[in-house]
Amino acid sequence: MAMLKTILGNLLRPPRTRGPADMPDVPPVYRGALAHDAARCTACGTCAFVCAPKAITFTQDPGVSVSWHFFIGQCSFCGLCAQNCPTQAIGLQADAPGATNSAAGDGLRLESVVRLQPCTRCGAAHVPLPDAVMEALWGVGEAERGYCPECRRRAASEKLRAAFVPVQEAHHDR
Amino acid sequence: MNLIERVIAISRRRSPWICRLNAGSCNGCDIEITPLLSPRYDAEQLGVELHGTPKHADIVLISGTLTLRSRQAILDIYAQVPNPKAVVALGSCPASGNVFAGSPLVLSESLDSIVPVDVWVPGCPPRPQAILDGVARAAKLLEEGATKSQLESRRGRLS
Numbered sequence: 001m002a003m004l005k006t007i008l009g010n011l012l013r014p015p016r017t018r019g020p021a022d023m024p025d026v027p028p029v030y031r032g033a034l035a036h037d038a039a040r041c042t043a044c045g046t047c048a049f050v051c052a053p054k055a056i057t058f059t060q061d062p063g064v065s066v067s068w069h070f071f072i073g074q075c076s077f078c079g080l081c082a083q084n085c086p087t088q089a090i091g092l093q094a095d096a097p098g099a100t101n102s103a104a105g106d107g108l109r110l111e112s113v114v115r116l117q118p119c120t121r122c123g124a125a126h127v128p129l130p131d132a133v134m135e136a137l138w139g140v141g142e143a144e145r146g147y148c149p150e151c152r153r154r155a156a157s158e159k160l161r162a163a164f165v166p167v168q169e170a171h172h173d174r
Numbered sequence: 175m176n177l178i179e180r181v182i183a184i185s186r187r188r189s190p191w192i193c194r195l196n197a198g199s200c201n202g203c204d205i206e207i208t209p210l211l212s213p214r215y216d217a218e219q220l221g222v223e224l225h226g227t228p229k230h231a232d233i234v235l236i237s238g239t240l241t242l243r244s245r246q247a248i249l250d251i252y253a254q255v256p257n258p259k260a261v262v263a264l265g266s267c268p269a270s271g272n273v274f275a276g277s278p279l280v281l282s283e284s285l286d287s288i289v290p291v292d293v294w295v296p297g298c299p300p301r302p303q304a305i306l307d308g309v310a311r312a313a314k315l316l317e318e319g320a321t322k323s324q325l326e327s328r329r330g331r332l333s
Contacts, residue, residue, distance in 0.1 A: 017216040020306045053266070053273040073269025073284075076298040108269070108294065 023095065030145045031079045031092040036068050038113040040089035040130040043068070043114050047081035047090055056081060063116065070110040088132050120146030186232060187317035189221035190261030192309060193231035195251055198280075199238025202299035203264040203287070207235065210302040222309055228254040233312045235305070236289075237264040239274045240281040245288060252289045260292045260312040260321040261285075272298065276315050 020053040026032070036075065048056045055074035060066045082090045116125040126148035129137070134145060144155045175183070183294045196204055210217050211224055225231050228251045235246065252261070266272040268285035275282040285291050292315050295308035319328070 017213060018303065020220070020303055020310060023303070048252060053270070053275065055270075071270065072296045073266050073294065074272055074275070075266055075296070076272055108296065 016107055031077045031082075032095050033093050034070055034072070034075065034081070035088045035091050035093050036070065037091070038068070038112045038114045040087045040132070041112070041114050041127075042087055042133070043066060043127045044086065044128060046084050046086065050080045050084045052076065052078065052080070065126060066114045068110075068112045068114065070112075072108045074108070087133055089130070106118070118147065119148035119151055121151040122143065122148060124148045124150065170173075182244060183319070186325075187313045188233045189223070190260075190309060190316065190330045191223050191225050191230055191311040192217075192233045192235055193225050193228045193255070194237065195228075195248065197236055197238040197244040197248055197268070197285075198241040199212060199265075201303075202265075203237035206264075206299045206302050206305060207237075210305050215302040215306060217306055217309065220306065220310055220313070222306070222313075227278045229256065231255055232316060233262055233309060234257040235262050235264055235309070236268055236285060236291075236311070239267040239271055240283070240285060240288065242279050245281060248285075248288055256318070258316055258321060258324045260316050260323070261289055262293045262295060262305075262307060262308045262312050263291045264295050264308075265297055267298075269294060269296075286316060290326070292321045 043058060045058055047068075048054075048058055053074045053076050055071050055076075057069045058066060059069060077092070079092055082088075082092050114127055117128045118125055129147075144152050147155060194207055207224075209215050217224075228234065232255075234252065234255055238244075240248070252259075263269060263285050267274065268291070270284065271280050271282040274280045281288075293308045293311045295304050297304055300308075312321070314330065316324075319325075
């Protein structure tokens, strides 16, 4: 009787075989294909530094852009880049990377271009900070939004100086 | 292409026999091939059958870092596979050497510089389904006569 029940159960249940395109549910921490968000990238180079197989590299076109390059044929999907990215510009998506026909081009290499912007104060080209970082560090609606790191440092020290030394007195000293 | 050639081409796609070759792999990719042959992922739903000898195979799955010692073995085994044949490279190692690149006994070069590779399956290791997808692509190429070895032999016949 028990055997009959098992047989009936097996007949009613769908097959357990997975089709080639049938992706099972994966946990949210599954490390699949890499994705890079140029709008959040500050080109700090941390991902290239922590990448053990050196799958990530940066190249720059001085004054125009910084490019993030990723070669999937050298990636071991350890997730260190996503873990160490300070602005969460790199994410490992839940879908598995598909097969490709050539190691050199199509699909195996990713390039993501981060455009440089001129500083609103001195005009020097720099990588703009992503909005989230800007809000966390400088608050909303600051005048220093478009500044390059150098000008931002100067603005910060001027602010600090103004906080300690009253403005009139400072002029008097000079 | 006459009818018999067409039937042969279709049967190449419908029943590709594979042989796997470990060129110095950490065994991760080879372990993923085992579930591929199990009922869960079931390579045989596409007619894929694993064979122990390269002389019976249509598709060679090459996994692992290429080492100085495995280079000649790859060439020998590739030469034993009857034409037409396809090569599927499993994982990141054959493409670049992955984390082993740069060590003294590892050829830090792409497998393409040793034997012509038709399909690259990225992953470290790739999922069983990704491997199956790669094998299916290679079988499709075999049917179309578009694998690199087939194209090369055709070019040789023409010239």
